Amino acid sequence: MAIEIHVPVLGESVTEATVGKWFKSVGDAVAVDEPICELETDKVALEVNATASGALSEIIAEEGETVDVGALLARIDETAHGKASAPAAAPKADAPAAAPAAEASAPSRGVRASAAKVAAEKAVDLSQIVGTGPDGVVTKADVLNFLEHGTAAPAATTTVSAVVQDAKPLEEVVPMTRLRRTIAKRLKDAQNTAAMLTTYNEVDMSAVIALRNQYKEMFEKKHGSKLGFMSFFVKACVQALKEIPEVNAEVRDDSIVYKNYYHVGIAASTPAGLVVPVVRDCQDRSFSDIEKEIVRLGGRARDGKLSMDEMQGGTFTISNGGIFGSLLSSPILNAPQSGILGMHAIKERAMVENGQVVIKPMMYLALSYDHRVVDGKGAVTFLVRVKECLEDPQRLVLDL
Secondary structure, three states, X not given: OEEEEEXXXXXXXXXXXXXXXXXXXXXXXXXXXXXXXXXXXXXXEEEEEOOOOEEEEEEOOOOOOEEEOOOEEEEEEOOOOOEOOOOOOOOXXXXXXXXXXXXXXXXXXXXXXXXXXXXXXXXXXXXXXXXXXXXXXXXXXXXXXXXXXXXXXXXXXXXXXXXXXXXXXXXXXXXXXXXXXHHHHHHHHHHHHOOEEEEEEEEEOHHHHHHHHHHHHHHHHHHOOOOOOHHHXXXXXXXXXXXXXXXXXXXXXXXXXXXXXXXXXXXXXXXXXXXXXXXXXXXXXXXXXXXXXXXXXXXXXXXXXXXXXXXXXXXXXXXXXXXXXXXOXXXXXXXXXXXXEEEOOXXXXXXXXXXXXXXXXXXXXXXXXXXXXXXXXXXXXXXXXHHHHHHOOHHHHHOO
């Protein structure tokens, strides 16, 4: 009996993917839940597993093809045993130089299958290309860009070629990656859809810094994770969201949907672009649970291994531009959420306290919000509550 393998549901707003690599060939034996191919989406690369044991009898979608959700990928013959997967054969000594060089370099480096396919077709040596994907993976866009700008001139003009290549071109045209196109579309859609407004405040970080310095060694020794600033902000935001529920809501058709759970997205920068993994049920998590989850998700984000489930379902987002030195910015909403908090760099500034000028470690905070859902009073109150919790962190322990 032939079992059909289809493109699985890929997550919110993701309707298509590119077949990146087949791990099995026609006739190979497969086992239940064994990965048989990899799909590249706008956000992540994910493996498709076999739903039955047998032999791979037919591959419908070849590497490099774009497929929609639900499209047929392959068929498995349950009645066949199949052969064991064989390792790729080494190139023969007398093989032509150009195309085999591109093909041989693909398995030894991080190279997307779609990139290897184009490189083989165009006789491009992949060893000359610097990958821009996660961990330096060479993408199809990298190969196309190399073909556009990096192809060497004929040997007869070697000297001229060297001079030209050393000179920086006035313009460089680099195709957008699928992830970058998706980021651009979602941000522009958020601007076009929401009535977006930003309010600002500043917070004295002295109390959080002192508390962190006092307990960070004890915290790490007991919980096995470092005590960072982000857990304080997550906890402070949850407290404020409970009081101002419209910031934890979304517009759905002609209704406002209020969420009584707190899934906080933590924006993370990766080599492939910005992603927002979600820390779920923050209202039930301890400081150590939050810190460990942030570290786990951050590592998976940098490795390009985040799943769709780990990036969807957020109710509120925190973005920390301060790690790059940003002093102040206006974050764009992560639709369909109605609020996003922007953190910034901590800078010592002269502040007036009880008639005296004192030096304080200060941070600017920015809350961008959807004015269709959140009124100005609610937005300002939310930011004030976050400020109060951070300047008096005992409130977080006492749930005040």
